[in-house]
Amino acid sequence: MMHPEFNRIRNVRPRTETIPWESLEQKEQNTLKLLLFTATDAKEKFLHGFTYNDLLKISEETVADTRAIGVGRVSYLVEALCRIFESEAVVPLAVPFGKIPCERDFDEIIPWSYLDKKDATALLKILKTKPNLIDTFKDGFTYNNLLRVTNEDLRKARFYSSDKLRLLEVSLFGIFTSNSKILPSLRIQIRDSQNCEEIVGLIEKMILDEDLQSSRNLEIAKNRILLFFGGEETLESIGQKYGITRERARQIAEKVRKIRLDIENSWLLNEAKMLLKESSSLSNFGELAFDKGLTTKTDLSPKWFMELATILGDSTFLAFAKSELPRLQGGTDDLDKFNSSIQKFRTKIGIIDMQDVAVATGYSYDSILIAIRKRYPTALVCRNVILARASGFSSIFESTLAKQLMVKDALDIKELSIGIRRVSNYRGAVLEIEEDILLDLIRQVVGEPSSIKNMDNPLIADLKFSNHEKWLISIFRDSDSGLLHRDQISEKALRDGVSLGSLAIYLTYVPFLRLVAPSVFALVGTNHGDQQILEAKEIAKESTFQTEVAYQIAGNYINMELRPNMNTISSGVVFPPKELASAVKEITFKSICVCGGLESEQTIRMTKDGFWVGFSAILRHAFTTHDVNETRTLLLKFDLKNKTASIAGNT
Structure with a gap:
């Protein structure tokens, strides 16, 4: 029977409505909790509040059993409960996470x-x-x-x-409460990826991170799946390579084929859909995909994008591609054998040297030019050199000029030629043409004085910088002198979560960067004197130091103090002292962190040449998550028994 004091409550609320504890004063909360815990012996039920039905279980025996509670405390409690249950006013539910302070944008997505x-x-x-x-x-x-x-x-x-x-x-x-940069989730990186080779790496990482397949099974399946640029190896040869049967190799590949990531609105698939509409044949599709910069391969087929759409779960793209494929398979480029041979002489940036074609084919310059005009109607000519521009797309030659002018308009023609040669060299298409011919081709494209407004290709207006390019431009513009040493750029990349591997590539070939001194870069068109360059080199020199390693072996543990320089961070290679090298030479360590945020397949191990490799993942995690920088010493703990390497702190 309910306690007489609680019978005074004239309840007008639903009996099962939860009343949060915050509706009572702390003393009243403690009193009621003690009574309910004694009456029901079910503490977990009352974690967030109580109901009127719960009060019905409090009897005179309950109060008697709870000797610490006197009549006065019960009376005060009932008075408070009357104010709640005899009113129809809304009692707001407590927000359990509302006490957590936030120093971020309230709508920022946390992966x-x-x-x-x-x-x-x-x-x-x-x-x-x-x-x-x-x-x-x-x-x-x-x-x-x-x-x-x-x-x-x-x-x-x-x-x-x-x-x-x-x-x-x-x-x-x-x-x-942290203001460190949040990296986009893998799903968003895959959705926004603008490169075929990059998206494959991201998909592989997502498959492994989400335990959709083991690393060994994925490695086996890649030999049979076109998406991973495989598909040619036979089941028998795969079986022999990995010590499994042909049937087992087939089963593993099929399991990977059935993976669905359910990622919508892929940038790459949207671009590929436009290419399918524009292409006249399968070979034309591959060429346009290359010209557009979607891939480094010149023969990528629509079927590759169909496999991408399959794993991403984009049924709309699959249906469209299937409807277009018969047309492309039966189409022709309207080129004879001679035209096809000319296409093979077109370099990756769009240049054809008619002298090379004449030597290889025996045709005259006039015949070659007619064939080129037929295949590339908007081609530009300077003596024996042609800029063969593909209809409907901007060539790499044009986009390279445009990106330099997007950074700084009215650049000198010779300055623009430096960017052309940077990109050409990176793509393995070294320009073996006379300088005056190159300069004349550039003038035909951008005019003199140069301006992006002079470029007649309407697609240039839609040209945009990639995320990496935007980031590079921003850090140089934020620099006081406009000059940055390679190590300074790497440090900023670690701070902002930019891949050091991608950074090394971008520093090599982006057209709008200039190497003004060994390892010192500037944006194209930046005015800087010898003194500024000297100061930039001195600043970088002062911050350069040898990686420092100190250690102590204690039983099954090695406690190591590591102060890495940027070269160590970029390469992930440490040169240990002889005694330390001897202690770890036969052990492969898995990288972990007590925060639980380090998930990597990379392992730390000794090579035959005495290099201790595999530190990249743990070092980058320390920089991006734990505010470690070049001025601090990282504390690492190696567990020889469990074969793990973990971050223990920093000083």
């Missing part, structure tokens, strides 16, 4: 990879109690999402453990 798997699973389960928002959590979550979570949602998700909630809050606190 799930920033939480460990247990916390990510728990939070996703809680957020999915909002049926109308389920589709918004594929890429991650936002602070605004957390603010919409109520105690009632926690109950729906059966999230009763206060300890688990506290641990989850600690993880979220670390994310939202």
Whole structure:
């Protein structure tokens, strides 16, 4: 029977409505909790609040058993409960995550990879109690999402453990009180990727990170799947290579083929759809894909993009490609054998040297020029050299000039030629033509004085910088002198989450950068004197030091202090002292971190030549997640028994 004091409550609310604990003063909360815990012996039920039905279980025996509670405390409690239950006013549910401060944009998406798997699973389960928002959590979550979570949602998700909630809050606190750059999730990187080779690497990483297949099975399957630029190797040869049967090799490949990532609106597939409309044949499609810069391959087929659409789950692109494929397979480029031979002489930036064609084919310059005009109607001519421009697309020659002028208009023609040669050399198409011919071709494209407005190709207006290019331009423009040493660029890349591997490539060939001194770069058109260059070299020299390694072997552990320079960070290679090298030469270590945010297949191991390799992942994680920089010493702990290398801190 209900306690007489509680019978005074004239309830006008639903009996099952949850009243949050925050509706009572702290002393009253403690009193009621003690009574309910004594009456029901089910603490987890009352984690977020109580109902009127719960009060019905409090009897005179309950109060008697709870000797610490006097009659006066019960009376005060009942008075407070009367104010709540005898009113129809809305009692707002508490926001469990509302106490977490946020120093980020409330709508910034935090990828799930920033939480460990247990916390990510728990939070996703809680957020999915909002049926109308389920589709918004594929890429991650936002602070605004957390603010919409109520105690009632926690109950729906059966999230009763206060300890688990506290641990989850600690993880979220670390994310939202940090101003470090959040890298886009793999799903977003795949969606926005503008390069075929890059997207394959991202897809491989996602398959491994989400445990969709083991690294060994993926390696086996890649030999049979066109998407991974394989498909030619026989099942028998694959079986022999990996020590499995032909049937097992087929089964593994089929399992990988069935993976679906469900990523919509891929930039690459949207571009490929436009190419399919423009192409006249399969070979023409491959050439246009190369000219557009989607791939470094000149013969990529529509079937490759169809496999990409299959794994991304884009049925719309698949249907369109299947409808276009018969036309491309039966089409012709309207070129005879001679025209085809001319196409083979077109370099990767769009240049044809008629002298090379004449020597190889025996045709006259007039015949060659007629064939070129037929294949490339908008071609530009300077003596024996042709800029063979593909109809409907800008050549790499043109886009290289345009990107330099987008950084600085009215550049000198000779300055523009430097960018052309940088890109040409990187693409393996060394320009063996006279300088005055090259300068004349540039004048025909951009005029003199040069201007992007003089370029007659309408597609140039739609030309955009890639994300890496935008980042490079921004860091140079933010620099006081406009000059940056390679090490300074690498440090900024680590700070901003830019891949050092991609950075090395971009420094080699982007047309708008100039190497003004050994390892010192500037944007094209930047005015700088000898003194500024000397100062930039001195600044870089002062920050350059040898990687420092100190260690202590204690039983099954090696405690190492590592102060890496940028070369070590970029290469991931450490040169250990002899005693240390001897202790680890037979051991392969897995890189881990106590924060749970380091997920990498890369291992740390000694090579036969005495190089300790594989530090890239753990060093980049330390820089991007734990605010380690060149001025700090990183503390690493090597577990010889469990074969792990972990970040222990920094000084």
